[in-house]
Amino acid sequence: MDRWQAMRIFVKVAETESFAEAARHLHLSAPAVTRAIAALEEVIGARLFVRTTRSVKLTEAGGRYFDDCRRILADITEAEAAAAGSYATPSGTLTVTASLLFGQMYVLPIVTDYLDTYPAMTARTFFVDRPVNIVEEGVDVAVRIGRLPDSGFTAIKVGAVRRVVCGAPAYFEKHGVPSNPAELKDHRIAVSTSAWASPEWRFAGDQRVVIHPTLHCNTNEAVIATAQAGWGLTRVLHYQVGPALLEGRLQVVLSEYEEPPLPIHVLYAEGRQAPAKIRAFVDRAVAALRGNRLLN
Structure with missing residues (x-):
């Protein structure tokens, strides 16, 4: 086996922390x-x-070698892609992930616009x-809501x-309108079990209110529809009800008690060495999401 292929295998084992997973991803046998x-x-x-029987971890020397191998393999990939033209023109298939409702409402239109611009692409x-x-999971670009853990990805x-x-x-x-979080006990509450399993709602200043929902739904769409129908109150992420707020079908209360907002990031692995298909989509996504007043 040549050194380049051995380095590819080493990097995949380090990334997956598993010989078996690396073999599966690379379509090789575990003994190979x-x-x-x-x-x-x-x-x-x-x-x-x-x-060990449960894990595969890099040694100190392995960690240094891993960084060097990733750089060398990225340079090789970049050189090959440049020769083939894929770093100049988007080509291939782009895989994008996001949370369910955010993806449907805000990311999907960016994807379809991207495909209209680059008809040779699939997504x-x-x-x-x-x-x-x-x-x-073979994802090219992720749109994440919330604080990110440390990683080597570009965010x-x-x-x-x-x-x-x-x-x-x-x-x-x-x-009536609740004037503080404690008054929520006097109101009918609908919650989504898929997103808010905790019975405790937190507010600014470390205020915590135990909620006793009258209605539990398994989707955010259901609780939002219930709130819009005038049945009761709910708590969701702002973007999920953005259109309803703009159109006056819903209104926000207790805004002065809200916790700090959660950041939204566009995340991808390759950084400046990303192929054209990723760079073109990231540029489009960043511009579109930053320009959306419901998200800023």
Whole structure:
């Protein structure tokens, strides 16, 4: 096995922390992956991984070698792609992930506009309300809401969203407007079990209110529809009710008690060495999301 292929295998094992997962991603047998790593360790003269029955972790030498291998492989990929033209013109398939409702409302229009601009491209969206591992699940670009853990990915902040308590004007005319979080106990509450499983709502100043919902729904769309119908109050992310707020179908209350907004980032792995398909989409997404007044 040549050195370039062995380095590719080493990097994939380090990223997945698993010989079996690396073999699956690279369409190799597990013994072939094991032999490649053993050969590298023999050539280098240092142990690259600490192996246990439950995990595979880089040694100190392995960590330094991992950084160098990623840089070398990225340079090779860039050179090959430049020769093929893919760094000049978007080509291939782009995979984008975001949370379910945010993806449908704000990311999908960017994707379709992107495909209209680059008709040779195809795209795959992966909108789910769970963290997605960009490397393991083959994602090119992620749009994430919330504070990000440290990683080697490039993250561009494009906006922020608030958690808001809202209801229909007709509801407030009939039941009054709560003037502080403690008064929520006097109101009918609908909650989404998929997003807000905790019975405790937090507000600024470390205020915490235990909510006793009258209605539990399994989707955000259902609780939003219930609030718009004037049945009760709910708490959702601001972007989820943006159009309803602009049109006056819902109004926000207790805004002075809100916690700090959650940041929105566009996240991708390759940084400045990203191929044209990713760079073109990121530029478009950053401009569109930053320009959306509901997200800023």
